[in-house]
Amino acid sequence: MLIWTARISKKTKAVLAVILAGILLAAVILLAGRSGAGGTASEWRLATNTDRVAYLESLGWQVEEEPVETLQFLLPEKLEEPYLTYNELQDSQGFDLSGCCGKQVARYTYTVINYPGRPEGVQANLYVCEEQPVAGDILCAGADGFQDTLVYPDQEE
Incomplete structure (x- = not known):
């Protein structure tokens, strides 16, 4: 069995969190834009x-x-x-x-x-x-x- 460990500093964790939040925001914007040509009639x-x-x-x-x-x-x-x-x-x-x-x-x-x-x-x-x-x-x-x-x-x- 092989186990890997890694140390990540608080600064690196913060940068990764910001990057992840940006990716999620971009995904939400892209999905909202692809949900049809203008969405439902009520929109x-x-x-x-x-x-x-x-x-x-x-x-x-x-x-x-x-x-x-x-x-x-x-x-x-x-x-x-x-x-x-x-x-x-x-x-x-x-x-x-x-x-x-x-x-x-x-x-x-x-x-x-x-x-x-x-x-x-x-x-x-x-x-x-x-x-x-x-x-x-x-x-x-x-x-x-x-x-x-x-x-x-x-x-x-």
């Missing part, structure tokens, strides 16, 4: 149009800079149809409209310019309550239209 503050466009871009969408429509409305005190059905779609992507019942909500509609296989006719709706994203969808009207979550199609698999 976003969408006070300006630039913020909203940046949020959609963080999800993979390229949109025209200005919304084609902006709508303000008061969400009912209790969700009923069609809000209940729409909230099911929102639940699948981590949103829940029930937290905004009785509050003012803004819907911003943007033209999407990078939907796979559809160069035009696709829009992104982003719902904001108290500067937080609370719902959203991708919409294409027409005979072969659809409504889907904000999850970029390549990320669904």
Whole structure:
């Protein structure tokens, strides 16, 4: 059996502690930066149009800079149809409209310019309550239209 021993001075221990603390801090910063393109929706503050466009871009969408429509409305005190059905779609992507019942909500509609296989006719709706994203969808009207979550199609698999 072989045993090794080493003497480390207090000064060396202090230097090693500072180095270790620096490594841990760098690891925390790197992990926080890699935890997604901007984190969860609740971490976003969408006070300006630039913020909203940046949020959609963080999800993979390229949109025209200005919304084609902006709508303000008061969400009912209790969700009923069609809000209940729409909230099911929102639940699948981590949103829940029930937290905004009785509050003012803004819907911003943007033209999407990078939907796979559809160069035009696709829009992104982003719902904001108290500067937080609370719902959203991708919409294409027409005979072969659809409504889907904000999850970029390549990320669904």
